[in-house]
Amino acid sequence: MYKIMIYLDDENVKSCLELLEVAEKLGKNKGNYEIYGVGFNLDYERYNGYLDYLINIKTNLCNYDIFNRTRVLFNIVSLYNFKVVLLIADDIGRMIGPRLAIALKTGIVADVVSIEFENGKPIMIRPAFSGKIMAGIKCDDNKTLMCTIRAGIFKFEQSRNKQTNLITEEIWTENELEILNITEDVISYDIRDAEFIIGFGNGIKKDLNYIYELADKMGAQVAVSKKIVERGDAKRKMQIGQSGKIVSPKVYIALGISGAIEHVQGLKDVDTIISVNINHNAPICFLSDIVIEGDANLFVKKLLEKL
Numbered sequence: 001m002y003k004i005m006i007y008l009d010d011e012n013v014k015s016c017l018e019l020l021e022v023a024e025k026l027g028k029n030k031g032n033y034e035i036y037g038v039g040f041n042l043d044y045e046r047y048n049g050y051l052d053y054l055i056n057i058k059t060n061l062c063n064y065d066i067f068n069r070t071r072v073l074f075n076i077v078s079l080y081n082f083k084v085v086l087l088i089a090d091d092i093g094r095m096i097g098p099r100l101a102i103a104l105k106t107g108i109v110a111d112v113v114s115i116e117f118e119n120g121k122p123i124m125i126r127p128a129f130s131g132k133i134m135a136g137i138k139c140d141d142n143k144t145l146m147c148t149i150r151a152g153i154f155k156f157e158q159s160r161n162k163q164t165n166l167i168t169e170e171i172w173t174e175n176e177l178e179i180l181n182i183t184e185d186v187i188s189y190d191i192r193d194a195e196f197i198i199g200f201g202n203g204i205k206k207d208l209n210y211i212y213e214l215a216d217k218m219g220a221q222v223a224v225s226k227k228i229v230e231r232g233d234a235k236r237k238m239q240i241g242q243s244g245k246i247v248s249p250k251v252y253i254a255l256g257i258s259g260a261i262e263h264v265q266g267l268k269d270v271d272t273i274i275s276v277n278i279n280h281n282a283p284i285c286f287l288s289d290i291v292i293e294g295d296a297n298l299f300v301k302k303l304l305e306k307l
């Protein structure tokens with residue numbers, strides 16, 4: 001039996017479920033397979049029907065105790081003899097993945113965006129050299145295949161047609177970490193879930209409040225290009241692109257964004273792109289359904305007056 005583990009996190013259910021698509025592809029290539037979802041303090045109902053097994057590790061280990069959580073996962077992977085371990089390439093997956101790979105004495109393919117097969121063996125495809133080429137990593141059947149998978153790439157199309165067996169493991173231990181301070185994050189949304197995004201880039205120099213006001217009035221969420229994160233005007237979690245998040249909104253308004261390849265790599269299956277740019281030759285304009293040539297700052301103010 002080819003046992004595939006996907007790492008589940010109740011904080012990021014939508015992306016974690018995309019791992020099922022990858023698991024199904026790898027499993028169907030082998031023939032006889034089972035998919036196990038593994039995670040900490042999970043809500044069974046969220047996953048019931050999608051998996052063959054759900055291993056819920058009940059624990060008091062806090063979610064940022066990556067070292068101890070990795071140790072627990074190592075024991076689970078060894079115990080159940082998983083041939084494949086998949087995690088989403090979010091901050092948690094990127095912290096756990098490499099540590100778990102070292103413990104398992106195997107390699108890890110990070111940021112997988114596609115899978116191909118050659119003579120029955122998987123080739124995991126990932127961007128390399130800043131996304132300028134796609135590298136195919138051939139994976140050895142003798143070792144555990146470990147990958148982190150880019151969120152938003154593998155479209156989740158499974159239905160709840162399985163009887164998911166629940167296995168509960170318990171780890172109660174003394175917490176070695178102590179919380180010294182908690183700072184509330186002002187941005188509580190996840191741009192990956194947004195259906196309507198207003199993105200702004202380096203063409204917006206000032207008046208950022210107007211953009212948030214516009215987004216609020218239009219029911220959109222705000223995202224940014226990398227230059228804005230580098231300017232210190234937004235957090236990395238709001239960045240779209242190769243080194244940011246991949247988004248699939250129905251509508252994307254790009255204000256003063258050039259549309260560099262690294263930014264555009266973060267746009268997947270967007271229905272409508274509207275760009276506002278002083279330069280109609282900016283790359284984003286060639287991808288846009290509607291191009292408004294002009295000052296994006298002025299555009300935002302004029303639109304606010306109309307709303």
Ligand SMILES: Cc1cc2nc3c(=O)[nH]c(=O)nc-3n(C[C@H](O)[C@H](O)[C@H](O)COP(=O)(O)OP(=O)(O)OC[C@H]3O[C@@H](n4cnc5c(N)ncnc54)[C@H](O)[C@@H]3O)c2cc1C
Binds near residue numbers: 242255
């Ligand atoms: C390894 C690597 C990873 C990267 N990852 C990312 C990533 O994940 N996401 C990302 O976004 N970038 C990423 N980048 C950076 C990327 O190459 C670009 O530098 C960046 O996207 C440019 O941001 P921008 O379009 O906001 O700024 P700029 O390139 O400065 O473009 C500003 C745009 O605004 C227009 N403009 C200027 N003034 C106005 C105005 N008043 N009104 C309207 N339009 C105006 C200009 O014509 C121009 O098109 C990465 C780069 C590297 C090397």
